[in-house]
Amino acid sequence: MTEKVKGLRIYGFGGHARSIADVAATLGIEQLVFADADARDGESFLGCPVIKLFEGDPPDGWQCLPAAGDNRKRQVQTEHIRARGWPLATIxxxxxxxxxxxxxxxxxxxxxxxxxxxxxxxxxxxxxxxxxxxxxxxxxxxxxxxxxxxxxxxxxxxxxxxxxxxxxxxxxxxxxxxxxxxxxxxxxxxxxxxxxxxxxxxxxxxxxxxxxxx
Known part of the structure; x- marks a missing residue:
């Protein structure tokens, strides 16, 4: 069973990130934010914002999941998430x-x-x-x-x-x-x-x- 989380930061905004958002929504995770350096200003997905910079401490009850389909890029994302002090989600x-x-x-x-x-x-x-x-x-x-x-x-x-x-x-x-x-x-x-x-x-x-x- 996936641990109940209040919100999820999805690290990346490619196709796999959308699959993560879909599963997160079925789990009842209502607060989703994507983080992607290549995001366009004002970009969103299903009403969820896409931010360019991975900054700030995690809000209470939030977790983060790496969303790169490429394995090596996902490793880098994982290391960055840990370095920033965010809990890694399991979805x-x-x-x-x-x-x-x-x-x-x-x-x-x-x-x-x-x-x-x-x-x-x-x-x-x-x-x-x-x-x-x-x-x-x-x-x-x-x-x-x-x-x-x-x-x-x-x-x-x-x-x-x-x-x-x-x-x-x-x-x-x-x-x-x-x-x-x-x-x-x-x-x-x-x-x-x-x-x-x-x-x-x-x-x-x-x-x-x-x-x-x-």
């Missing part, structure tokens, strides 16, 4: 189901009609998008995005900074390493050893992940 749609013993870390969004199975573990500032399935005993690393209608079968594992595209599937007990992209419709039939971009059925590597500087 879970009332139409989602969360199994017994499952844990969902702060900063994560669980969209409409998602299922998180029993004993699953979902990391910080993840996106579980509309209709996705994270089955029993799965692990989803920090800053990972499970896209619309994607499926993780039981005991599968996603690393951190993974993007699992629309309608893709990871079969049971398979692992996907950090910094990996699985394109829409990809089917992972065995654990992936190398980080990178994968497409197809079964998943095939088309582009290794670039090396990141320490």
């Amino acid at each position: 879970i749609s009332p139409t989602a189901t969360v199994g017994i013993g499952a844990t969902i870390a702060a900063g994560t969004f669980v969209g409409h009609h998602c299922h998180v199975g029993p004993m699953a573990r979902v990391g910080h500032s993840c996106i579980l998008n509309t209709g996705c399935i994270v089955e029993h005993d799965c692990v989803v690393g920090d800053f990972t995005h499970v896209s619309v209608n994607a499926t993780l079968a039981g005991r599968s594992r996603l690393g951190s900074f993974v993007f699992l595209g629309t309608g893709s599937t990871v079969i049971d007990k398979c692992s996907v390493p950090d910094e990996t992209i699985c394109g829409a419709g990809t089917v992972v039939t065995q654990s992936l050893a190398v980080s990178g971009t994968y497409v197809g059925v079964p998943a095939r590597l088309v582009k290794p992940a670039p090396r990141r500087l320490p």
